[in-house]
Amino acid sequence: MARDGGPCAPGADLHRAERSGARAAGRMTSVRRDRPRSAEPDGDGAVEIVEYTDPACPWAWGSEPAFRLLRALTAGRARWRRVFGILFDEDDDPAPDPAAETAWYGRYIADIARHTRAPHAHRLRWVAATSRPASLAAKAAERQGGRAAERVLRRLRETTFVLGTPADTAERVLDALAGLDGVDRGRLGAEMDDPEVVAAVRRDHAEARDPIPEAHAFRAPGPHGSGVKETDDGVRYALPTLVFSGPGGRVAAPGWRSLSEYLAALRTVAPRQLWEAAPIGPEEALAAYRSLTGPDLSLLTGGTTPPPAAVRVDTAGGPLWLHPDEAATHPALNPALESKSRWS
Template identity: 85%
Template sequence: MTPASPDRPRSTGTDGDGAVEIVEYTDPACPWAWGSEPAFRLLRALTAGRARWRRVFGILFDEDDDPAPDPAAETAWYGRYIADIARHTRAPYARRLRWVAATSRPASLAAKAAERQGATAAERVLRRLRETTFVLGTPADTAERVRAALTGLDGVDVARLGAETGEPSVVAAVRRDHAEARDPVPEASAFHAPGPHGTGVKETDSGVRYALPTLVFSGPGGRVATPGWRSMAEYTAALRTVAPHHRWEPTPIDAEAALAEYRSLTGPDLSLLTGGTTPPRTAVRVETAGGPLWLHPDEAATHPVLMTRTS
């Protein structure tokens, strides 16, 4: 965690009492972001009604990236890379990665468009799109694959989403996200920490971008950047720095309530959200190379990992 800066946030719109903003820099295909979801879910619950949470898509893989000279070798290497990261995050990962995402822009566009349908739809869409890579091993890297992955997703108007994904305003919003992710705040640039995700920015062909994921907290106490995969204790410390007059104490919920709320749970989700390890009784269990994923029955009914296995 970097020291708090007295600078005000770049974006001043907030929920709650207007005191706190959290900006999440992420990408649907980022394995570190996938591993950070349990902490981010708990943070969103902890700050609900007291902070504005804004998500920025950094586009980890872009359409104009040079293709790999040996796609099979690249896929094998990247599959091992995901498995290595999962050893740190304890996140599930696919038994076999079938290809590396050619681009994460189609998934980012869909996730951005889903925000128009509200927070629940936005979370379910992004989660399902992450799972195409990290549970199925088949990244949703085209508009067609995105549409197939989201078909039947409960609580989401998928037809509306498909129509709005290509709208100029959505395309422009993702373009702005791409630019913002390549203009990191000084606190991120100055960040250094031990471990496999110890720097706050990554070099690109044209400059630098935020390490993904990164949370930037802003409030009366200043601004704090927490790049990479960080502990829940580090995130709550950041909250206490930028908003010291709030109580930031997570409250566990029971496993069935977590399943009803989030529809898809990993082992780390279960641990952080419920404080225990007993899975929900009604959950549908899906095995992965990195441990089980538990799905709500309504989620399981249309989830591509189960549809693929039964087809």
């Protein structure tokens, strides 16, 4: 099978996208007034948000600031469910020239980072052979609670987009998570192979390849002009995609979108609720999220100044700011851990 990895979603010229993307908000979404996929309400108004993503997707990495804000805004009022699309899979054909593929994909990530302003590694050392181990770890981490799940997925994304050494084996995954606060790494390692976790990721893979009609119908200017991407045997959601469901209907928001577009989707599916984002202080943001990019700071705090205690990690796409406790075990600041991950 050919690698499904390339773009996370159908591509377009990024410079043209900058000019046209602002016009997308008014026609981003397709609304279907039917029941959400999940009949299980969680919070006022039975709002559900389904996130289709992958640990190795650069557009998903660039979307994290908006998703963090949305998760905070909807906490207690919506059920948020994450589906892993498996961008790179174990049965994909290997690249005939791995070095050339890595160089191309590194440039591709840098092009996307110029659009999203997300950090990216000085050098990508390899393209992930598969994103399934990282997806299994992120899925297993959900058993340890929402905070653990967020921290695990964030650290695994950083192996690609900060370190340039994707965690694409179980050993590399566990090496990357060494010392991660609030995560039982031994338990997670054991549960990555749990049949229920394996089956859940297999269901995620299938669900990501069964897009709803709204995703098929989606058209908008920008780097994600359509809501689905062709694969060898069909189509899948453009990554990332958020699907919002609620009393007012269902809205698909594929690809990298602005916060205003996501808020418009929320107001469509739950019009009787107030959806207004409020900034938090930089110290509070660092304590809550442990790892902040420049766009994180801007969107979450409304400013660009990190808290004095933050530890700076330089990347080719700007700094990453770490909580001191996070910095103590982060592979970017612990060469022995990074070297072990690189050669394992």
